[in-house]
Amino acid sequence: MAQNSSPLLRILVPFADIPRWLVVSLGILIWVLVLLGWVAASYGGSIPQMFLPTPGLVFSKTLEMIADGTLYTNTLSSVQVVVYGFIVSSVIAVPLGLWMGTYRVVQSLLEPLVNFIRYLPVTSFVPLFILWIGIGLEERVAIIFFGTFFQQLVMISTAANSVSRDLVNASYTLGTKRHEVVWHVIFPAALPSILDTLRVTMGWAWTYLVVAELVAASSGLGYISMRAMRGFQVEIIFLAILTIGLLGLIMDQTFRLIRLKLAPWA
Amino acid sequence: MLARTPVAPPPPAAPSSERPKTLAESHSASLAIENVTLRYGGPKGVLAVDDISFAVAPNEFTVIVGPSGCGKSSLLYLVAGLTELSEGVIRVNDVVVDRPGPDRGMVFQGYTLFPWLTVRQNVEYGLKRKKIAVAERNVIVEQYLDAVGLYQFADHFPAQLSGGMKQRVAIARALANDPGVLLMDEPFGALDSQTRSTMQKLLLKVWEQRQKTVLFVTHDIDEAILLGDRVIVMTARPGRIKADIRVDIPRPRSMDLVMEPDFIALKRRILGLLHDEIDEDH
Ligand SMILES: Nc1ncnc2c1ncn2[C@@H]1O[C@H](COP(=O)(O)OP(=O)(O)O)[C@@H](O)[C@H]1O
Ligand SMILES: [Mg+2]
Numbered sequence: 207m208a209q210n211s212s213p214l215l216r217i218l219v220p221f222a223d224i225p226r227w228l229v230v231s232l233g234i235l236i237w238v239l240v241l242l243g244w245v246a247a248s249y250g251g252s253i254p255q256m257f258l259p260t261p262g263l264v265f266s267k268t269l270e271m272i273a274d275g276t277l278y279t280n281t282l283s284s285v286q287v288v289v290y291g292f293i294v295s296s297v298i299a300v301p302l303g304l305w306m307g308t309y310r311v312v313q314s315l316l317e318p319l320v321n322f323i324r325y326l327p328v329t330s331f332v333p334l335f336i337l338w339i340g341i342g343l344e345e346r347v348a349i350i351f352f353g354t355f356f357q358q359l360v361m362i363s364t365a366a367n368s369v370s371r372d373l374v375n376a377s378y379t380l381g382t383k384r385h386e387v388v389w390h391v392i393f394p395a396a397l398p399s400i401l402d403t404l405r406v407t408m409g410w411a412w413t414y415l416v417v418a419e420l421v422a423a424s425s426g427l428g429y430i431s432m433r434a435m436r437g438f439q440v441e442i443i444f445l446a447i448l449t450i451g452l453l454g455l456i457m458d459q460t461f462r463l464i465r466l467k468l469a470p471w472a
Numbered sequence: 473m474l475a476r477t478p479v480a481p482p483p484p485a486a487p488s489s490e491r492p493k494t495l496a497e498s499h500s501a502s503l504a505i506e507n508v509t510l511r512y513g514g515p516k517g518v519l520a521v522d523d524i525s526f527a528v529a530p531n532e533f534t535v536i537v538g539p540s541g542c543g544k545s546s547l548l549y550l551v552a553g554l555t556e557l558s559e560g561v562i563r564v565n566d567v568v569v570d571r572p573g574p575d576r577g578m579v580f581q582g583y584t585l586f587p588w589l590t591v592r593q594n595v596e597y598g599l600k601r602k603k604i605a606v607a608e609r610n611v612i613v614e615q616y617l618d619a620v621g622l623y624q625f626a627d628h629f630p631a632q633l634s635g636g637m638k639q640r641v642a643i644a645r646a647l648a649n650d651p652g653v654l655l656m657d658e659p660f661g662a663l664d665s666q667t668r669s670t671m672q673k674l675l676l677k678v679w680e681q682r683q684k685t686v687l688f689v690t691h692d693i694d695e696a697i698l699l700g701d702r703v704i705v706m707t708a709r710p711g712r713i714k715a716d717i718r719v720d721i722p723r724p725r726s727m728d729l730v731m732e733p734d735f736i737a738l739k740r741r742i743l744g745l746l747h748d749e750i751d752e753d754h
Pocket of ligand 1: 542
């Protein structure tokens with residue numbers, strides 16, 4: 207298809223690879239464009255400072271909040287909430303999801319409840335949790351847990367259930383006992399999907415963070431955003447958004463590495 | 473699937489020998505299939521296997537051919553204990569089969585290597601389940617990797633192998649476990665003809681060095697005659713036995729046989745039997 211195309215035309219060939227330098231340059235280009243747009247809009251004065259801070263203002267605010275430690279403590283508080291909620295959720299969802307996907311009785315018992323809760327927006331639980339648990343760390347962790355657990359359960363159960371029956375059959379003919387199948391076959395066979403599920407739901411957990419902190423928190427990135435809104439300090443909102451985005455990116459890449467390490471075959 | 477009331481005594485455990493096993497020492501069980509019937513989906517369901525009986529002596533290489541959908545795979549799954557039979561009984565060394573077990577190894581039609589294990593670990597899998605000591609395990613694994621010519625690929629994952637190589641590992645994995653009966657369900661069916669004949673040669677070599685009771689399903693008649701001591705021809709669904717033909721071609725056999733008059737005569741006979749079935753079907 208692409209035999210005689212010139213380099214310039216090659217980039218228009220569907221699915222064709224492009225040189226590495228081009229990949230990197232394009233990735234940088236889009237950020238440069240966004241930054242230029244921001245600079246033009248804010249320094250140009252077409253949008254008032256109150257709504258759109260200048261990059262310089264955000265930068266100096268960042269330095270200020272790093273220096274007085276507030277960025278660190280609020281970031282730590284947010285990371286703590288997400289990580290706790292995510293770990294508690296995953297530790298339960300992985301084994302339970304494997305059983306659910308493997309044993310019809312577990313599936314029949316849990317599925318009606320899980321499918322009901324799964325489609326409730328997590329925000330609908332916020333008032334209830336504040337009433338029950340208060341506005342401490344536990345309440346925010348509970349929100350993250352509720353937002354991720356049921357999704358994880360369903361996705362992991364599906365992954366377990368789609369393990370090839372003949373893989374299980376082969377394991378039987380090699381001497382695997384019935385009670386050993388989950389650990390020796392289903393779990394490793396589903397591991398790549400499980401790790402993908404954890405990676406995706408980690409991203410979702412970050413999105414619930416702000417929901418949890420907007421309403422009920424005394425620290426955290428969502429909390430300082432909310433407070434900044436009341437004080438018209440739009441540069442702090444920008445800073446919080448950038449920090450959350452950056453942390454999300456770091457988490458995502460960490461999961462990518464974990465997956466390469468734990469499931470190098472897939 | 474596995475729930476059946478009569479509890480058979482566990483299959484005889486592998487002797488935990490002090491010295492490593494050599495290729496010559498291997499188990500070979502007898503197999504008896506007595507009035508076996510299989511209906512999928514209860515009494516009113518699809519009749520897949522209809523009152524089949526035959527016996528296979530230890531070390532015998534029995535090949536089953538038949539039109540597609542006639543119940544060949546179903547029969548192997550029954551012997552493996554992976555499917556519950558509706559009527560009849562299957563015995564391995566006079567022990568009633570009521571569940572799957574390592575005394576009946578199987579090579580499946582599709583690829584069933586464990587993708588998360590390397591070639592070496594796949595071959596080792598059954599030995600680990602039997603709790604065989606590391607030193608002995610290593611000796612056995614290396615023998616079989618060598619036998620199927622995959623020693624250099626020991627540390628590759630299955631995804632890095634070609635189809636033919638995957639089936640070679642599957643054969644090594646089944647044999648390393650030293651089952652009394654080896655079940656093979658069109659193991660070379662998905663391979664191109666070149667690879668397929670390489671695999672047939674390899675299987676002939678391994679089997680002739682180290683005999684074992686084999687029940688081998690294929691739709692390739694050359695393959696059936698080349699490999700088998702005996703070819704069982706099945707009818708179209710529901711599967712019954714149409715003919716049971718001895719292959720009196722001396723071993724060791726080679727691929728050149730396909731040109732010999734004896735071979736061609738046998739092939740013509742089996743083809744005739746199969747064509748009857750396929751014609752009746754349409
Ligand atoms: N799990 C199943 N449930 C219902 N019918 C089945 C099942 N497996 C196979 N069959 C049917 O049983 C018949 C025999 O199938 P199979 O043993 O796979 O044939 P073969 O291996 O000879 O091609 C076919 O008609 C097939 O459709
Ligand atoms: Mg079949």
